[in-house]
Amino acid sequence: MPSDNRDLLQVLKAELAFLESGGYECARRQDAVWRPSFYLEDSPSCFHRWRASAGERDCSDCILSGLVPKEYRNSSSPCRYIPLNAAGETIDSFYKSGTQQELEAALNKWLREKIGELASCEHSDSD
Numbered sequence: 001m002p003s004d005n006r007d008l009l010q011v012l013k014a015e016l017a018f019l020e021s022g023g024y025e026c027a028r029r030q031d032a033v034w035r036p037s038f039y040l041e042d043s044p045s046c047f048h049r050w051r052a053s054a055g056e057r058d059c060s061d062c063i064l065s066g067l068v069p070k071e072y073r074n075s076s077s078p079c080r081y082i083p084l085n086a087a088g089e090t091i092d093s094f095y096k097s098g099t100q101q102e103l104e105a106a107l108n109k110w111l112r113e114k115i116g117e118l119a120s121c122e123h124s125d126s127d
Contacts, residue, residue: 003061005063006047008066012045012115015044016111019039019108024037039104040082040091045064047059059079062079064082065079067079067082067114069083079091080095084106085106085109
């Protein structure tokens with residue numbers, strides 16, 4: 001069970017705002033001009049980005065781990081394997097065979113859909 005006590009809906013809203021504000025572009029310019037930005041991992045959404053060194057990362061603690069298929073939860077970057085659409089495309093699959101624009105469009109669409117789904121569940125729970 002994740003020890004990350006953040007609210008999933010709020011984390012996804014923050015991720016969408018970061019994506020839409022060009023946060024990954026800024027990260028490329030400021031943090032790591034020698035490598036591309038890693039989506040979800042290089043954003044404020046990453047539970048460990050500001051909390052632990054790479055050797056101390058345990059992504060199973062992250063609130064996003066529940067969105068990762070079980071077979072990928074022990075990988076070094078599990079959030080790369082969250083299915084973004086019905087075709088099962090993931091951040092990892094876009095890294096291998098897509099463009100940055102395709103990845104950003106798919107991630108944006110997935111975030112909007114997941115936020116809508118969670119918001120409607122939250123709304124129906126309060127009725």
